[in-house]
Amino acid sequence: MAIRRKPEELRSHRWYGVDNLRSFGHRSRSAQMGYSRADYLGKPVIAIINTWSDINPCHSHFRQRAEEVKRGIWQAGGFPVEMPAITLSEPFQKPTTMLYRNLLAMETEELLRSYPADGCVLMGGCDKTTPALLMGAISMNLPAIFMPAGPMLRGDWRGGTLGSGSDVWKYWAELRAGNITDDTWQEIENGIARSPGHCMTMGTASTMTSATEAMGFTLPGAASIPAADSRHARMATDTGRRIVDMVWEDLKPRDVVDAAAIDNAITAVLALGGSTNAIVHLVAIARRAGVALSLDRFDAIARKTPLVANLRPAGKYLMEDFFYAGGLRALLASIGDLLTPTARTVNGRTLGENIAGAEIFDRDVIRPRDNPLVANDSLAVLRGNLAPDGAVIKPAAAEARLLRHTGPAIAFADYNDMAARIDDPALPVTADSVLVLKHAGPLGAPGMPEWGQLPIPKKLLAAGVRDMLRISDARMSGTSYGACVLHVAPESFVGGTLALVEDGDLIELDVPARRLELKVGDAELARRRAAWKRPAPKFERGFGALYQQHITQANHGCDFDFLEGTAPTPDPEIH
Ligand code: FES
Numbered sequence: 001m002a003i004r005r006k007p008e009e010l011r012s013h014r015w016y017g018v019d020n021l022r023s024f025g026h027r028s029r030s031a032q033m034g035y036s037r038a039d040y041l042g043k044p045v046i047a048i049i050n051t052w053s054d055i056n057p058c059h060s061h062f063r064q065r066a067e068e069v070k071r072g073i074w075q076a077g078g079f080p081v082e083m084p085a086i087t088l089s090e091p092f093q094k095p096t097t098m099l100y101r102n103l104l105a106m107e108t109e110e111l112l113r114s115y116p117a118d119g120c121v122l123m124g125g126c127d128k129t130t131p132a133l134l135m136g137a138i139s140m141n142l143p144a145i146f147m148p149a150g151p152m153l154r155g156d157w158r159g160g161t162l163g164s165g166s167d168v169w170k171y172w173a174e175l176r177a178g179n180i181t182d183d184t185w186q187e188i189e190n191g192i193a194r195s196p197g198h199c200m201t202m203g204t205a206s207t208m209t210s211a212t213e214a215m216g217f218t219l220p221g222a223a224s225i226p227a228a229d230s231r232h233a234r235m236a237t238d239t240g241r242r243i244v245d246m247v248w249e250d251l252k253p254r255d256v257v258d259a260a261a262i263d264n265a266i267t268a269v270l271a272l273g274g275s276t277n278a279i280v281h282l283v284a285i286a287r288r289a290g291v292a293l294s295l296d297r298f299d300a301i302a303r304k305t306p307l308v309a310n311l312r313p314a315g316k317y318l319m320e321d322f323f324y325a326g327g328l329r330a331l332l333a334s335i336g337d338l339l340t341p342t343a344r345t346v347n348g349r350t351l352g353e354n355i356a357g358a359e360i361f362d363r364d365v366i367r368p369r370d371n372p373l374v375a376n377d378s379l380a381v382l383r384g385n386l387a388p389d390g391a392v393i394k395p396a397a398a399e400a401r402l403l404r405h406t407g408p409a410i411a412f413a414d415y416n417d418m419a420a421r422i423d424d425p426a427l428p429v430t431a432d433s434v435l436v437l438k439h440a441g442p443l444g445a446p447g448m449p450e451w452g453q454l455p456i457p458k459k460l461l462a463a464g465v466r467d468m469l470r471i472s473d474a475r476m477s478g479t480s481y482g483a484c485v486l487h488v489a490p491e492s493f494v495g496g497t498l499a500l501v502e503d504g505d506l507i508e509l510d511v512p513a514r515r516l517e518l519k520v521g522d523a524e525l526a527r528r529r530a531a532w533k534r535p536a537p538k539f540e541r542g543f544g545a546l547y548q549q550h551i552t553q554a555n556h557g558c559d560f561d562f563l564e565g566t567a568p569t570p571d572p573e574i575h
Contacts, residue, residue: 001348004250007042011142012079014574015116016041022574026116040079044247046240047117048073048080049108049137051129053087058126058205059149061196061227065236069121069147072240078119078247080240083111088128090205098475099447099547101128101135101281102560108136114572117142119247121239125149125198125227127478130208131281134217138253138288139563143246145346146217147239148209150227151319152197162192164199165479166313169453177461197227200319202311203478207274208281210328214268215285216256216345220354224327226320242347251346254566257289260340264351266298267338270305270378271331273314275478276392276486279379280448284557290566295390295555299381299514305338306372307396310365313481314396315373317365325365329358334369377511382485384516385525386471386497386507389489389555395511398483399467403511405483406519407432407469411501414439415451423458431460434469434507438498439535441473441491442551442558446538452476452486469509471516473498473554485509485516487554493535494553500528 008017015026030040048069052062066082073080085107088097112120122133125148137144155162171188174180198205209223219239225232262282269278279298286293309331310316322328332339333355341352360366367373378396395403410433412418418437421427429435435454442448452474456465470484473491490496497518501507506519518525539545550560557564 001245001249003248005248010044010118010247011571012045012116012118044078044118044244045116046073046078046080046243046247047112047115047120048082048123049085049111049120049133050082050123051085051087051104051133052123053089055092056087056089056126057091057193057196058089058152058198059087059123062123062149065123065147065233068233068236069123069240072237072242073244076241076244078244081115081117083115085111088126088132090127095445096447096449097128098449098558101132102563103543104129104132105135105139105563108133109140112137112140112142113569119143119243121243122146123149125205125209127204127208127277130205130212131285134212134285135288135559135563138257138285141252141254143243143251144253145219145239145243145246146212147236148212148218148223149205150197150225150229150232151200151206152193153195153226153228154200154318154320155192156194157188157191161318162188163201163312163318163479164192165203165477166201166481167192169480173456173461173466176458195228199479201313201479202272202274202309202319204275204277205478206319207269207272207278207478210272210274211265211269211278211282213328214332214351215261215265216343216351217253219347220345221327221329224319224323226323246346249348251348254289256344256346257285257291258343259291260343262286262291262293263297263301264339264343266301267305267335268328268332270302271307271335272309273307273311273373273378273396276379276394277475277478279392280475280487280554280558283555284559287557287559287564288566295381295392298379302377302379304376305335305378306369306376307374307378308334308367308369308372310367310373313479314378321362321365325362326358326360329355330360331366333358334360334366380511380514382509382511382514382516386516386518387488388497389553391485391488391516393483393485393511397481402467402469402483402509404509405469406506406508407434409434409436409501409503409505409507411436411503412438415445418454422455425459427457429457429460431465431468434471436498436501436507437470437472437474438492438501441488441493442553443548444473444491444493446544446548448473448475448554448558450475450477450480452484453480453482454484471498471507489553489555491553495529495532495534497525499532500525
């Protein structure tokens with residue numbers, strides 16, 4: 001360990017180490033909690049930002065894990081202070097956790113700023129918790145290490161496996177098509193989530209924790225360990241031990257997160273067949289670190305990155321299988337030539353050093369380079385008059401016939417309109433129609449919910465149709481699949497071209513050419529634009545009002561404009 005700081009240089013010294021009226025208060029109140037001076041004086045104070053909650057099933061082991069993190073901090077000579085922060089529970093929080101990602105980011109940053117923290121352990125995993133914690137910690141720029149929640153065990157049903165989300169969408173379609181019974185549906189309900197941990201498909205949670213590891217923000221191998229495995233508990237203690245040394249070394253997030261680290265994270269996401277949500281989050285994370293990241297960078301890296309993880313929803317297996325097959329270290333080692341191996345990581349070594357020698361133990365789960373699941377282009381960024389600022393699609397998750405497709409639009413004004421009409425037998429929809437959903441973006445929904453995988457109309461399901469071209473300014477769950485064009489920017493609520501689409505308009509998608517066009521003449525579009533009226537804002541007060549004043553569009557990462565960038569915010573005065 002290269003010690004760069006002395007005890008009196010610790011940030012917490014201003015609270016505990018000086019001799020004045022306020023430090024008397026800090027010490028006497030620590031004594032009130034049962035701590036003597038020897039417990040904390042001259043030691044790094046480590047904030048454990050814990051997103052545990054009774055309503056977050058993905059973090060139900062976090063009370064225990066926090067104790068294991070503390071054990072490591074004590075052992076290494078630090079002083080642990082657990083700080084609960086708002087949880088973002090994907091299944092329960094409405095209208096969407098995305099509405100609150102920036103709130104957790106702000107809370108993380110301000111907790112660290114306003115209390116005597118010298119470093120922090122970030123405990124997250126359920127979808128938005130990971131980017132939120134990272135964004136806050138990067139902005140505060142104190143030594144920080146991420147402890148991923150780990151995926152839950154494989155779902156179990158009738159001797160087979162079930163995957164979070166992916167199998168819900170699959171069997172929901174079968175239930176609606178009349179192919180399975182309500183009793184069967186309930187059996188699936190009871191077997192699909194059977195341990196602590198986040199979704200165990202390559203959904204947003206697994207995508208973002210893996211991206212975080214590839215970015216250098218976790219101990220090597222941490223993101224792949226199932227939550228219920230004892231190795232996960234040991235990783236938690238190792239994480240606690242490591243953060244104390246990071247404080248003495250003064251190793252901070254912006255020493256780790258640079259353009260190369262972001263590229264490594266994007267490459268990992270693409271090789272994993274990760275969630276499209278990673279695009280929005282990585283753009284926001286990069287901007288907090290002062291790295292300019294555009295959608296085009298994702299497209300450029302996608303063109304040369306093979307999808308080698310055979311994981312649902314793109315492939316067959318689940319995260320537990322991935323861990324046994326060697327996990328993220330093995331996958332990254334197999335695509336090492338596409339990474340920047342010199343990128344620094346939180347354990348003090350480079351990414352290249354951390355993945356050196358990692359082996360693949362099952363070559364059907366982590367495919368060899370000469371037999372990938374998809375050779376390249378597992379993600380594509382589209383542009384055209386329908387999405388001048390970009391839109392995204394995951395071609396690997398779509399039926400190939402739809403990747404070059406022109407069809408007539410069925411335009412839904414919002415989610416409620418879609419829900420009311422999608423199964424109407426009179427809806428003039430065919431397998432060639434293009435389903436368009438408006439008002440599902442950052443402002444329109446609000447919160448850009450995961451509505452982008454619009455349901456296939458019941459009459460088409462009964463006829464055997466399982467995929468259609470769907471376009472929206474929404475996001476899509478990382479566990480979803482289908483020919484869904486997402487993140488259309490600018491969104492319809494602010495007058496993007498999506499707002500002007502009418503029933504019967506022809507829409508052309510050409511993924512190889514990266515094109516998305518509304519085939520309506522300029523004069524007619526100008527007429528519609530002149531007649532368009534901006535809808536009234538959704539919120540008149542509260543957090544929603546703050547959100548709608550400052551949220552940025554999808555291609556800019558949906559951060560609050562006043563949180564972007566690296567301008568310093570001063571530490572508090574202590575008077
Ligand atoms: Fe928490 Fe999927 S519900 S990760």
